[in-house]
Amino acid sequence: MNKYRIIAFGITKELLGGRETIIEIKGQTVGALRTALNERYPQLLNLRSLLIAVNNDYADEDVLLGASDEIALIPPVSGG
């Protein structure tokens, strides 16, 4: 199992119950993290979209996660 620290913003902060969450998953990719998050927090599936950012940039599903990476949940943005 791999342990990652996730930071959440906007509506995901409310769905996960706080800014920071530690999650343990089997895989090491963004896609594996997404699967685990959807299982643990099925309400995430009701969002219009959910992107995952790694080290301040939007990440594709096959990106490998490192223990020191900054991982963030990016629900639909609405700045402006």
Added chain:
Amino acid sequence: MFFFVFLAYFLTFIPRCILLFNQSFQIMIKITEKSIDVQKIIDTVSSLSAGALNVFIGTVRNNANGKNVLWLEYEAYETMAVAQIRKIMDEASHRWPLLGWAVSHRIGTLKPGEVSVVVAVSTPHRKDSFEACQYIIDSVKAAAPIWKKEVFEDGEEWVSARPEMMKA
């Protein structure tokens, strides 16, 4: 040998300093809890070689979906917002001859009428300034990790978070 390497390094150092000095007065990215001073942003992007200066000012609307908005709560993933805006500006600088540019976005609680975002650019001619300004604000709205929650008399809602059909 060492002397020449040092000399070459030193000679490249001078123009780099000048570039940094120039840039520090003409570009700006800011995510702030304080109210935005529009005149200060105009001053930041002003350039004697510019023939046009274009400013977009986004303000808080007092209504959404036919309901009165009491206030908005803005939140940003600040380090990533700055990184994404930097990327947008790199692209804009390739497409248009920008002399100066600034992007400033408010976070925190904003009431109707308050300024939430300002984009300003200066260019030699006006067409480029209009196009660049529109590209920048459109891109910031699409890519910068910034969110707003509308607070109504009877509840609150994160804007665009859920599909339209799920709205009550």
